[in-house]
Amino acid sequence: MSAIEKITVSEDVALITFRNSPADMKFVSHVFDIIAAKGINVDMISQTAPNSARINLSFTISEDDLGALMELFAVLRVEYPEIKYDIVGGNCKISLYGESMSFTPGVAAEVFDTIALLGTDVRIISTSEIDISILIPKADFIGAHEAFERKFSIRI
DSSP: OOSOOEEEEEEEEEEEEEEEEESOHHHHHHHHHHHHHTTOOOOOEEEOOOBTTEEEEEEEEEGGGHHHHHHHHHHHHHHOTTOEEEEEEEEEEEEEEOGGGGGOTTHHHHHHHHHHHHTOOOOEEEEETTEEEEEEEGGGHHHHHHHHHHHHTOOO
16 A cells, blocks of 8 residues: 555746845845735745755745736835845646545655656655645656556546
8 A cells, every 4th residue: 555645746836046045034034025915825945954054945826816916026126136036837747645645655755756757857856744836847648647656546
């Protein structure tokens, strides 16, 4: 029996990355306060380890919300001119879920081995004790979808 019980998919996901951001929770809070005020739902969030008091901050949103996010870029350009940002659209998020993942060693290895065999570009990963979510290009979705179905004997 597999530790993966359920696989879900979200399409049309945009990955936003702020490079060279301050390693300061006031900055991170400010970013997400602006996003929340625009009514934008944030999904995956990842932060690099601080390096010389700087971080890269990445998160995903629906591509439908990109227009509303443009004001955030304008505000941050004025307040933090050293920050650079990247927007990568055309993604799908695949989430693999299982209650027993928290006490089953090797689940992440199986997921990453499956993706590695496909040669799929993984753009961001987020995890919890019972969930592994990966963001991949939409062009790679069908192959990844089928590979996960076969590997874990689950239909999405």
